[in-house]
Amino acid sequence: MSNTVKVDLGKDSYNIILSDNFVESIEGFARASSSKCILITQEVIYKAFEDKFAALESLPNLEFHFIGQGEEAKSIKTAMEICEKMAIMQYDRSSTIFAVGGGVVGDIAGFVASIFMRGISYVQYPTTLLAMIDSSIGGKTGVNLKSGKNLIGRIHQPKSVIIDISFLSTLPKREVNASLAEAIKYGFIYDRDLFNYIVENMSDILSNRDSAILKKIILRSCEIKSEVVSQDVNENDLRMILNFGHTVGHALEGHFQYKTLLHGESILYGMKSALYLSHTIGSLNDEDYRLGLKALSAFTLPSIDIKDKAEIIEFVKRDKKFKESKIRFVLIPEIGKANISTEITLNHIEESLEVL
Secondary structure (H helix, E strand, O other), rough: OOEEEEEOOOHHHHHEEEOOOOOOOOOHHHOOOOOEEEEEEEEEHHOOOOOHOOOOOOOEEEEEEOOOOOOOOOOOHHHHHHHHHHHHHHOOOOOOEEEEEEEEHHHHHHHHHHHHHHHEEEEEOOOOOHHHHHHHOOEEOOOEEEEEEEEEEOOOOOOOEEEHHHHHHHHOOHHHHHHHHHHHHHHHOOHHHHHHHHHHHHHHHHHHHHHHHHHHHHHHHHHHHHHHHHOOOOOOOOOHHOOOOOHHHHHHHHHHHOOOHHHHHHHHHHHHHHHHHHOOOOOHHHHHHHHHHHHHHOOOOOOOOOOEEEHHHHHHHHOOOOOOOOOEEEEEOOEEEEEOOOOOHHHHHHHOOOOO
């Protein structure tokens, strides 16, 4: 099994590489650069791998910058602070940003890279399973507004994505459980074999972090994301299938103010909604609906109490996929395939909240 997946985007192509030494990779990029480089991470990540990060401290052209935790840190304010720091320290268009962290770090670092001096290079070093298989790939960058998630952003492809599975050793079980949401999403929309593999190996993944199983899931997930992004980089059509479960998932995150649910947990709830609508409005048969619900029930989820459905619908209306009073909603006609429907109404979505 190859440890490299190519994201084929012509002049913007890059490789996703499974590596066991992220420090060596950063050293290589930094030493090859004649300009200043900045490593963006979070203190909790630095402390967990302090012995490894220490080896980078001696690099004369590398600066560290720490951002806060959680979605609150994914803001215009954070991005501007980094840009201001880079401007004062005279970073230039040949500078490189290293994003070492989960989705929040990757989104912020990528967004800064996309706007600083009209665009500089960045390399993704995802530290969470969710970031490894999803957010680090495809070039989506962005920040949140009070009124919604990822409402300001650009598509700016990384120079490379380096995946060091050793980062997963420190992740809490809840985080791994939630991160598998994006992996099983790929199974739902694109690859029934992957869906079955995750279902069959769920207990081994959560109990002992079996590296061989994780590696197989990560590589196949990266292949799928790469195949989809390569065909539709700007999310005009096919790439939208990657939003399966995200319409309601993002609305739930906003409703609970990004505190009650992890991102992956929100997406798991969102996939329950999408499965229900695929079955009741779409053409998903009884057997696949049952299998889908059974798979999702294997995940541990915090219970939720939706007190204001109207607020959730308001968040849905702010979704980028909501246009001219219609929502482009991802349904699955069967496990392993997906399509985009414009037949789902806000009333349908509100009805689907009853099954959560």
